[in-house]
Amino acid sequence: MAVKVLDADIVVIGSGFGGSLTALCARRIGLNVVLIERGGHPRFAIGESSTPLANLALRQISDRYDLPRIAPLTQYGSWRRTYPEIMRGLKRGFSYFHQVAEKPFSPRDDHANELLVAANPDDEHADTHWLRADVDHFFLKEAVSAGVSYFDQTEITTLAHGDPWQFSLNRDGEQVRFEAPFVVDASGGGGVVASALEIEDDRARLLTNSRTVYGHFTGVRRWRELYEALGGKSADHPFDCDAAALHHIFDGGWMWVLRFDNDLVSAGFVLDRKRYPIDESLDAAAEWSSWLSRFPSIQEQFAGAEPIRPIVRTGRLQRVWSRAAGRNWAMLPYTFGFLDPLHSSGIAHNLSGIERLMAILEDGRNITERLGQYERGLHAEFGLMDRIVHGCYAGFAKFKLMTTFAMHYFAGAHTSEHRRRDGRHDVHDGFLMAHDASFCRTVADHHTRVCELAGRKRLDPDDMARFLSDVAASIPEGNPAGLCDPAKRNMYEYA
Ligand SMILES: Cc1cc2nc3c(=O)[nH]c(=O)nc-3n(C[C@H](O)[C@H](O)[C@H](O)COP(=O)(O)OP(=O)(O)OC[C@H]3O[C@@H](n4cnc5c(N)ncnc54)[C@H](O)[C@@H]3O)c2cc1C
Known part of the structure; x- marks a missing residue:
C-alpha cells in the first residue's frame, strides 16, 4: 500500500x-x-x-x-x-403569506395576511438562489x-x-x-x-425546535398567478412575489418555495416538532402530500409538481456545539451549528465566519485570543438568531405578531448592510448586530413579550398596538426602511 x-x-x-x-x-x-x-x-x-x-x-x-x-x-x-451555466434564481426579497388549514388563501386589500420586504432595487442588483x-x-x-x-x-x-x-x-x-x-x-x-x-x-440550550420535509420539483405554479386568480392585487407588491424566498406561514410551521431560472423549485415544509412530531406511519413522500392537502392554495400551487429526487425528511434541524474554536482550530458557523432556514441567514452567516477566520489567520498575531473572540461571537450570534426564529414561530398563528417581531431580523440585517456599505463594519463585528448589546437586549425583551402575547387566547388590539410601537421605536439608525409603519401595509420597498 x-x-x-x-x-x-x-x-x-x-x-x-x-x-x-x-x-x-x-x-x-x-x-x-x-x-x-x-x-x-x-x-x-x-x-x-x-x-x-x-x-x-x-x-x-x-x-x-x-x-x-x-x-x-x-x-x-x-x-x-x-x-x-451555473444555475441560480432571482431573489428580489422576502415574501410571506399566511395560510390557514383547510381554507384557500384569501387576499385582503390591506395585505394584513402578507408581508413583502424588498432586499434590493432591481433584477440587475438582486440577490440569488444558489x-x-x-x-x-x-x-x-x-x-x-x-x-x-x-x-x-x-x-x-x-x-x-x-x-x-x-x-x-x-x-x-x-x-x-x-x-x-x-x-x-x-x-x-x-x-x-x-x-x-x-x-x-x-443543542439542549436552543429554543427553536423544528424539522423539515423537502425536495426539488418541476411543474410548480407561480404563486402570483394563483394569488391574482384569488383576487390579490399584485400591483401593490414591491417586487414579483415569486422572485423571492417565498414563505407560506401557518400555525406550527412554514414552507419555503425558491424558484431557479430553469423553473426547478426547491420547496420544504418546516414544522414545530412539539406540535408535529414525525408520524412514523407515513414515509417522507406521504407526509409531503399530507401537508399539501391541508392547505388548498398551496396544494393548487403544487398540483402539477413532480419531485426530481426523493423527498427528504429530517429529525430536529437544530444543532450546536459548546465550542467553536481553539488554539489551532476553528469551525465555520454552519459546522458550529444550525438553527432553521427561516429568513435565510445560513449562507450569510457562514461567509461572515470565513471573513473573520481569514482575517485572524492573515494577520497572524494574538491568534488564540482572537479565536476566543470568534467563538464568543458565534455563541452570541446563535443566541440572537435563536430568539428571532423562535419568536417568529411563536407568532405564526397570529400573523401580525410574526410580522411585527420579524422586523428585528430585518432591522438587524438592514443596519448591518448599511454599515458594510458605508465602510462602518469591522470584520470582527460578526453577524447581524449580535455584537450590539443593546440590540440583543431589546430582541430578548421582545422575544419574551411575543411568546407571552402568542400564548393569549385573544390578542387585545391595544396590547398589539403597544407591541408594534415598541418594536418600531427600537429599530436602529432612524429606521430608513420605515419598518413597522402601518401606512406601508406590510409592503416594504427597498431602502
Ligand atoms: C433545510 C435547510 C435549509 C436551508 N436553507 C437555507 C437558505 O435558504 N439560505 C441560507 O442562507 N442558508 C440555508 N441553510 C444553511 C446552508 O445550508 C448552509 O449555510 C450551507 O450549506 C453551509 O455550507 P458549507 O459548505 O459550510 O457546508 P455543507 O454544504 O454542509 O458542506 C459540508 C461538506 O463537508 C463534507 N463532509 C462532511 N463530513 C465529512 C468528513 N467526515 N470528511 C470529509 N468531508 C466531510 C460533506 O460531504 C459536504 O460536502 C439551510 C440549511 C438547511 C439544513
Missing part, C-alpha cells in the same frame, strides 16, 4: 462552498492548503437562498483576496451574464485551480489533536499521512473536529 506524505499549513475539512472558499482564501494568503471531502462534486446540497448580507460579504471577500472570478456571483445580473450542486462545484474548481491539494472520496482515518495535528487519510486504498498546524472544520453536520475533541453537544 502506497504512503504519500504532504506539506500542509492548514487543513480544511469539507468542500461545500464554505470549505472551498476558505481553502481558496487561505491559498491566496500564501498557505499550503489541503482540502478533504468524504464525497465528491457535483453533489446535491440544501441551503440555497442568499441575502444582501451574503452578497456584501462575498464581494468583500473577493476584493480582499483578489478573487475577481468570484465577484460576478454577488449580483444576479453579473452572475447570469458571466456564468450562465443551485448548490453547481455553485459548490464552481468554488471547488476555483480552489483547485489556485493550488489547493484536494482529496475527494476520502476518509479521515486518524485525526489526532496536538501541535501540530496528525492526519491519516484513506483514498481508494492509498494512504496519505501528514501534519498540519491549523484545521478549519467546514464539514457542516459532519462535526469532524467536534468528535475528535469530544466537544459537548449543546
Whole structure:
C-alpha cells in the first residue's frame, strides 16, 4: 500500500462552498492548503437562498483576496451574464403569506395576511438562489485551480489533536499521512473536529425546535398567478412575489418555495416538532402530500409538481456545539451549528465566519485570543438568531405578531448592510448586530413579550398596538426602511 506524505499549513475539512472558499482564501494568503471531502462534486446540497448580507460579504471577500472570478456571483445580473451555466434564481426579497388549514388563501386589500420586504432595487442588483450542486462545484474548481491539494472520496482515518495535528487519510486504498498546524472544520453536520475533541453537544440550550420535509420539483405554479386568480392585487407588491424566498406561514410551521431560472423549485415544509412530531406511519413522500392537502392554495400551487429526487425528511434541524474554536482550530458557523432556514441567514452567516477566520489567520498575531473572540461571537450570534426564529414561530398563528417581531431580523440585517456599505463594519463585528448589546437586549425583551402575547387566547388590539410601537421605536439608525409603519401595509420597498 502506497504512503504519500504532504506539506500542509492548514487543513480544511469539507468542500461545500464554505470549505472551498476558505481553502481558496487561505491559498491566496500564501498557505499550503489541503482540502478533504468524504464525497465528491457535483453533489446535491440544501441551503440555497442568499441575502444582501451574503452578497456584501462575498464581494468583500473577493476584493480582499483578489478573487475577481468570484465577484460576478454577488449580483444576479453579473452572475447570469458571466456564468450562465451555473444555475441560480432571482431573489428580489422576502415574501410571506399566511395560510390557514383547510381554507384557500384569501387576499385582503390591506395585505394584513402578507408581508413583502424588498432586499434590493432591481433584477440587475438582486440577490440569488444558489443551485448548490453547481455553485459548490464552481468554488471547488476555483480552489483547485489556485493550488489547493484536494482529496475527494476520502476518509479521515486518524485525526489526532496536538501541535501540530496528525492526519491519516484513506483514498481508494492509498494512504496519505501528514501534519498540519491549523484545521478549519467546514464539514457542516459532519462535526469532524467536534468528535475528535469530544466537544459537548449543546443543542439542549436552543429554543427553536423544528424539522423539515423537502425536495426539488418541476411543474410548480407561480404563486402570483394563483394569488391574482384569488383576487390579490399584485400591483401593490414591491417586487414579483415569486422572485423571492417565498414563505407560506401557518400555525406550527412554514414552507419555503425558491424558484431557479430553469423553473426547478426547491420547496420544504418546516414544522414545530412539539406540535408535529414525525408520524412514523407515513414515509417522507406521504407526509409531503399530507401537508399539501391541508392547505388548498398551496396544494393548487403544487398540483402539477413532480419531485426530481426523493423527498427528504429530517429529525430536529437544530444543532450546536459548546465550542467553536481553539488554539489551532476553528469551525465555520454552519459546522458550529444550525438553527432553521427561516429568513435565510445560513449562507450569510457562514461567509461572515470565513471573513473573520481569514482575517485572524492573515494577520497572524494574538491568534488564540482572537479565536476566543470568534467563538464568543458565534455563541452570541446563535443566541440572537435563536430568539428571532423562535419568536417568529411563536407568532405564526397570529400573523401580525410574526410580522411585527420579524422586523428585528430585518432591522438587524438592514443596519448591518448599511454599515458594510458605508465602510462602518469591522470584520470582527460578526453577524447581524449580535455584537450590539443593546440590540440583543431589546430582541430578548421582545422575544419574551411575543411568546407571552402568542400564548393569549385573544390578542387585545391595544396590547398589539403597544407591541408594534415598541418594536418600531427600537429599530436602529432612524429606521430608513420605515419598518413597522402601518401606512406601508406590510409592503416594504427597498431602502
Ligand atoms: C433545510 C435547510 C435549509 C436551508 N436553507 C437555507 C437558505 O435558504 N439560505 C441560507 O442562507 N442558508 C440555508 N441553510 C444553511 C446552508 O445550508 C448552509 O449555510 C450551507 O450549506 C453551509 O455550507 P458549507 O459548505 O459550510 O457546508 P455543507 O454544504 O454542509 O458542506 C459540508 C461538506 O463537508 C463534507 N463532509 C462532511 N463530513 C465529512 C468528513 N467526515 N470528511 C470529509 N468531508 C466531510 C460533506 O460531504 C459536504 O460536502 C439551510 C440549511 C438547511 C439544513
